[in-house]
Amino acid sequence: MVDKTLGSCQEAVAGVFDGATILLGGFGDPGLPGQILEALRLQGAKDLTVVHNGSGGGTHALGGLIHDGKVRKLIASFPSNPGNTSFQEKYLKHEIELELVPQGTLAERIRAAGAGLGGFFTPTGAGTDLAAGKEARVIDGREMVFEKALHADFAFVRAYRGDRLGNLNYRMAMRNFNVPMCTAAKHVVAEIDELVPVGGIDPEDVHTPGIFVDNVVEIVRHPEYLIITTEGR
Amino acid sequence: MPLTREGIAYRVACDLPDGSYVNLGIGIPTLVSSFIGKDKEIFFHSENGILGMGPLAQPGHEDPDLINAGKQYVTLLPGASVFDHPTSFSMIRGGHIDYAVLGALEVAANGDLANWRTPGEKVPGVGGAMDLAFGVRNVIVTMTHVTNKGKPKILNKCTLPLTAPRCVKFIYTDMAVIDVTPEGLVLREFAPGLHPKTVQSQTEAPLRVSPNCREMNVPANFQQVAQPVR
Numbered sequence: 001m002v003d004k005t006l007g008s009c010q011e012a013v014a015g016v017f018d019g020a021t022i023l024l025g026g027f028g029d030p031g032l033p034g035q036i037l038e039a040l041r042l043q044g045a046k047d048l049t050v051v052h053n054g055s056g057g058g059t060h061a062l063g064g065l066i067h068d069g070k071v072r073k074l075i076a077s078f079p080s081n082p083g084n085t086s087f088q089e090k091y092l093k094h095e096i097e098l099e100l101v102p103q104g105t106l107a108e109r110i111r112a113a114g115a116g117l118g119g120f121f122t123p124t125g126a127g128t129d130l131a132a133g134k135e136a137r138v139i140d141g142r143e144m145v146f147e148k149a150l151h152a153d154f155a156f157v158r159a160y161r162g163d164r165l166g167n168l169n170y171r172m173a174m175r176n177f178n179v180p181m182c183t184a185a186k187h188v189v190a191e192i193d194e195l196v197p198v199g200g201i202d203p204e205d206v207h208t209p210g211i212f213v214d215n216v217v218e219i220v221r222h223p224e225y226l227i228i229t230t231e232g233r
Numbered sequence: 234m235p236l237t238r239e240g241i242a243y244r245v246a247c248d249l250p251d252g253s254y255v256n257l258g259i260g261i262p263t264l265v266s267s268f269i270g271k272d273k274e275i276f277f278h279s280e281n282g283i284l285g286m287g288p289l290a291q292p293g294h295e296d297p298d299l300i301n302a303g304k305q306y307v308t309l310l311p312g313a314s315v316f317d318h319p320t321s322f323s324m325i326r327g328g329h330i331d332y333a334v335l336g337a338l339e340v341a342a343n344g345d346l347a348n349w350r351t352p353g354e355k356v357p358g359v360g361g362a363m364d365l366a367f368g369v370r371n372v373i374v375t376m377t378h379v380t381n382k383g384k385p386k387i388l389n390k391c392t393l394p395l396t397a398p399r400c401v402k403f404i405y406t407d408m409a410v411i412d413v414t415p416e417g418l419v420l421r422e423f424a425p426g427l428h429p430k431t432v433q434s435q436t437e438a439p440l441r442v443s444p445n446c447r448e449m450n451v452p453a454n455f456q457q458v459a460q461p462v463r
Contacts, residue, residue, distance in 0.1 A: 027281040027318075028304045029297060080358030081304075088356050100357055103280060104322030104364035111319045124326060124367045129350075129394045130359065160298070172298040172315055176281050179317035207317075 004166045004210070005195060006217040009039035012189040016045040016154060019072075023110060023150075023185050024052040024062060025157030025178040031170065033158040033191040035219045037061045040070075040156070047072045051110070051152060053103065053177060055079035055087035063087065071096060075150070077103035101147075102130065107180055109150035114183025114212075119148040155185035159208065159216075162192035163199075166213030167206045175207055182212040189215045235407040235424045240455030241375050243268040244422075245334055245405050249275055253331045254324070256280070256365060259303050261375040262334035278330055280361040282321045285313025302361065325361070326368035333369035335362070337376045337401075339391045342438035344401040344413040346374065347393035359396075366397035378406035378435050385437040387411070387418070407457070408432050410449065417441060422449045425456055 006012055013036060016022070022040075026032025041064050048071050055076055056062025065071055067086035074096060079087050090096040101109065102124050112120055121144035125131045135146040157178035159168035168190050170178065182188050190208075195218040236244065242264035249255060249265075251273040257263055266288070269275050277286040280302040287308035290296065295306035309315075324330050339347040349362045366372055379385055387404065404411040409432045410422040420440045423432050429442045 027302075028300045030281075030300060031298075076358075078358040078360040080354070080356040084356075091356055098357075100359055102359050102363040103318070103361040104326055104368075107318035107322055122326065124364045126367070127398050128363065128396065130363065172296060172309075173279075173281050173283060173300055174298050175315065175317040177318050180319055 003164045004213065004215050005164050006189070006215045009036045009191070009217055009219070010043070012036050012156070012191070012215060012217050013040045013043045013045075015187065016040060016043060016048075018045055019047045020045060020154060021049040021152040022051065023152045023155040023177075023181040024050050025155065025176070025181050027053050027173070027176040030172065031158050031174040031176050031178045032061060033156045033189075034061050036156045036189065036191050036217070037065065041065050041068060044070075046070045049073040049075065051075040051106070051150060053077050053106070054081060055084040057083060059086060066090060066096065069095070073097040073099065075099040075101060075106070077101055077106050100130065105147050106150075107177060109147055110177065110184045111180040113149035113151040114180055117149055119146055121146055150184065152185040153187065155181040155188045156191070157181055157188070158191045160192065161194045161196050161201055162190055162213075162216040162218075163196050163201060163210070164216070165198055166190070166210030166216060167201050168192070168208035168210075168213060168216075169201045169205050170207050179208055182208045188213050189217065191219050192216050193219065193221055234426050234456040234458070235378075236449070236451060236455055237407070237457055239264055239268075240451050241405050241407055243455050244410065244449060244451055245373060245375055246270070249273070249332060251275070254278060254284070254329065255332045255334065256325065256330050256369065258333070258335040258362075258365070260336040262336060263303065265334055265375075278321075278324060279307070280318075280321055280325070280364075282316045282318060283307070283309070283313065284316075284324070285310045287313070322361070322364055322368075325364050328368060328370055330365075330369045332371045332373055333365040334373045334375055335365060337374040338386065339393050340374050340376075340387050340401050340404055340413075341391045342387075342389055342413075342418050344399040345391045346372065346396045346401050347391040349396045350394045352393065362396050366400045371402045372400045373403045373405060374401050375405045378408040378432075385435055388437045408435060411440065412443075419443050420446050422447055424449055425451065
């Protein structure tokens with residue numbers, strides 16, 4: 001019998017090695033695997049390359065991992081929002097590398113990797129500073145730049161419901177980067193709010209089919225979860 | 234008098250056609266949704282995967298899984314949909330979103346937009362700004378007409394790094410509504426009590442005055458009492 005469930009977040013991050021590339025899901029709090037991140041922080045792997053839309057809060061979640069000096073490189077679209085002090089301090093001291101990618105390009109590079117593509121041409125960024133050094137081509141009269149697929153060793157995401165087969169369902173704005181990220185890494189773990197029996201998610205409501213997911217770990221949300229502040233996330 | 238920030242947003246809201254799909258940036262653009270008339274159905278899009286976004290959530294009624302691209306808790310209207318990032322940016326890059334209302338640091342006479350890198354900024358961030366500027370058919374800029382030091386923001390050529398070249402179609406400021414055309418900038422409206430020459434004096438790029446140019450029709454509560462907003 002297939003059983004992709006794990007008992008703890010420690011198990012979820014046990015295989016992460018020094019120098020690994022990690023796709024970290026979520027946009028703000030929705031879809032962010034906060035408990036797996038905390039476990040990763042304690043696990044100790046370093047020289048990580050992390051792919052995430054932002055750079056996390058001060059010393060919370062991804063901010064914590066950066067604060068501890070575990071992240072060598074961040075690939076992000078918006079690492080600059082106020083409150084992301086850990087990243088800003090490291091960046092200004094040249095202790096962390098940044099690859100800045102437009103948000104839609106970041107999502108599509110991940111999607112392309114999961115779809116088995118080498119990359120794609122996009123108009124976004126053509127003729128701007130972010131196109132520097134990239135292959136350019138005029139397609140149907142429009143200047144486009146080549147963006148390469150973005151593969152990773154691990155993807156960590158959060159979903160709402162999951163089953164032992166790895167099928168995932170998301171609530172509201174949780175889907176964001178998580179759907180493509182689950183397709184683009186060698187090892188994919190989802191932190192889920194609720195483990196349901198097989199068949200517990202209507203086939204029409206499976207947003208990430210289990211074929212893409214290696215493990216699920218159920219996290220019971222604390223009541224405080226409902227009173228999160230958005231500051232610095 | 235020049236318009237308030239709300240006045241600029243109100244003026245944009247008046248021009249969005251019924252049935253439009255619209256993405257609002259942060260700052261003055263966010264205010265636009267408050268001023269959509271009850272006679273119009275407008276669908277607001279948020280980059281993180283929402284179409285049909287409603288007002289901000291009331292305190293105590295926030296859904297922790299439902300935020301907008303500015304990380305504020307929001308609500309959904311009946312008929313709304315939620316989706317992943319690739320789908321969301323297909324809407325943007327694929328030209329399906331009708332209007333993007335964005336803030337700007339500088340706009341050039343040819344429609345070049347600079348709004349992603351501020352002078353002296355230490356950590357760069359681009360977010361979805363470039364995707365919107367390149368992908369959306371009608372880019373509307375809302376901003377104060379001049380900087381807080383009184384320097385024009387509508388220039389012959391941008392000095393800051395570009396977000397996208399030749400993307401801006403319409404400029405709404407506290408002083409004017411300006412169309413960006415292949416023949417250059419055309420002044421369509423000026424704020425109540427101003428004169429086209431006043432607007433030109435605050436604009437580096439040359440303005441052609443439209444034959445239909447008129448004073449803006451905005452309620453008095455959207456007009457400043459004293460000096461232009463900074």
